[in-house]
Amino acid sequence: xxxxxxxxxxxxxxxxxxxxxxxxxxxxxxxxxxxxxxxxxxxxxxxxxxxxxxxxxxxxxxxxxxxxxxxxxxxxxxxxxxxxxxxxxxxxxxxxxxxxxxxxxxxxxxxxxxxxxxxxxxxxxxxxxxxxxxxxxxxxxxxxxxxxxxxxxxxxxxxxxxxxxxxxxxxxxxxxxxxxxxxxxxxxxxxxxxxxxxxxxxxxxxxxxxxxxxxxxxxxxxxxxxxxxxxxxxxxxxxxx
Numbered sequence: 280x281x282x283x284x285x286x287x288x289x290x291x292x293x294x295x296x297x298x299x300x301x302x303x304x305x306x307x308x309x310x311x312x313x314x315x316x317x318x319x320x321x322x323x324x325x326x327x328x329x330x331x332x333x334x335x336x337x338x339x340x341x342x343x344x345x346x347x348x349x350x351x352x353x354x355x356x357x358x359x360x361x362x363x364x365x366x367x368x369x370x371x372x373x374x375x376x377x378x379x380x381x382x383x384x385x386x387x388x389x390x391x392x393x394x395x396x397x398x399x400x401x402x403x404x405x406x407x408x409x410x411x412x413x414x415x416x417x418x419x420x421x422x423x424x425x426x427x428x429x430x431x432x433x434x435x436x437x438x439x440x441x442x443x444x445x446x447x448x449x450x451x452x453x454x455x456x457x458x459x460x461x462x463x464x465x466x467x468x469x470x471x472x473x474x475x476x477x478x479x480x481x482x483x484x485x486x487x488x489x490x491x492x493x494x495x496x497x498x499x500x501x502x503x504x505x506x507x508x509x510x511x512x513x514x515x516x517x518x519x520x
Contacts, residue, residue, distance in 0.1 A: 282414050283452045285426045287407040288433040290326055292319070292400055299397040301390030302347060305339065306378040308399050314367050318440065319402040321359075321370060325476055326432045336360065336472040339374060339397075346394030352381045360472050367440065404437055416457060420487040428476040435471055435479065449483065462490045 295316065299305040309317070320338035335341050335357035344353035355377045359370060382388060411426060413419035423431075434448040444451065446467055454463035465486050471479055 281452075281456050282412040283419055283422075283448075283456070285409045285411045285413075285422060285430045286433055287409055287427045287429045288326075288404050288437065289407060289429065290323055291403045291405060292323075293402070295399045295401055297399040299399075301388050302343065302349065302352065302378055302382060303388045305343070305397055306375055306382070308397070309339070309371060309374050309378070312371070312399055313401055314371070315401045315403065316399050317367050317371050317374075319400050321367075322436050322440065323402055325436060326429060342397045346391050346397070347389050348394075349389045352378065352389075355381060360470075404433070406433060416453075416459070416462075416487060416491060419452075420484060420491065423480065423484060423487070428480065431476050431480050431483075459490065462486060 295313070297308055297312075299308050322337070324336065324338055324341070334344055335353055337356065337359070340353045340356035343349050343356060356374065359373050359377065365373075407429075409426065409430070411422050413422050438444045438448040438451075439446060446463075450463040450466045453459040453466065466483055469479065469482050469486075474482060
């Protein structure tokens with residue numbers, strides 16, 4: 280059986296030197312931004328805030344509501360989230376269309392008066408291998424409870440969109456390795472954009488607990504009580520408690 284190996288990540292950020300002071304400039308920034316910038320401003324908020332979620336789940340919506348004070352546009356931008364049939368270019372197009380339609384409707388160009396400009400950023404995600412692996416659902420559940428929150432981000436957001444797998448690494452492993460399609464589908468039905476990373480972790484742990492308690496699953500898994508640290512012998516303390 281193929282083990283699930285947890286991988287943390289860190290984000291390397293850089294300023295592009297471009298900024299926007301009003302909604303028209305923001306639309307033009309988005310239209311011409313590198314694709315990594317779209318990813319950064321749509322998703323990296325979660326990696327920067329493990330425990331709390333801002334007013335909205337992306338930087339564009341948060342800047343519009345907090346700096347420009349345009350709650351109507353912010354609500355529209357916050358509703359743009361990835362779907363299985365969307366890639367980053369689709370998201371860019373949708374952002375531009377929403378801002379353009381909004382500006383056409385209100386026939387003005389709301390701008391920052393006392394707030395901060397929107398600074399366009401780029402980012403790269405660097406994966407950091409861990410020594411934590413799981414061979415079955417119980418080991419997975421134990422490991423997920425203690426891994427760094429960046430691993431949750433990497434295996435959910437990174438896997439789904441930037442690396443274009445379409446699904447989280449968790450769901451792929453549950454279905455293809457453990458044969459737990461219902462659990463995989465349940466994980467994919469979580470609205471990841473409604474939670475902080477810690478909240479998302481808690482939701483997935485809850486689904487694992489329900490699966491482990493299900494009477495139909497008894498006896499299917501070999502269920503050691505702990506996850507495994509790769510490279511350690513079982514007799515030299517290589518299992519965490």
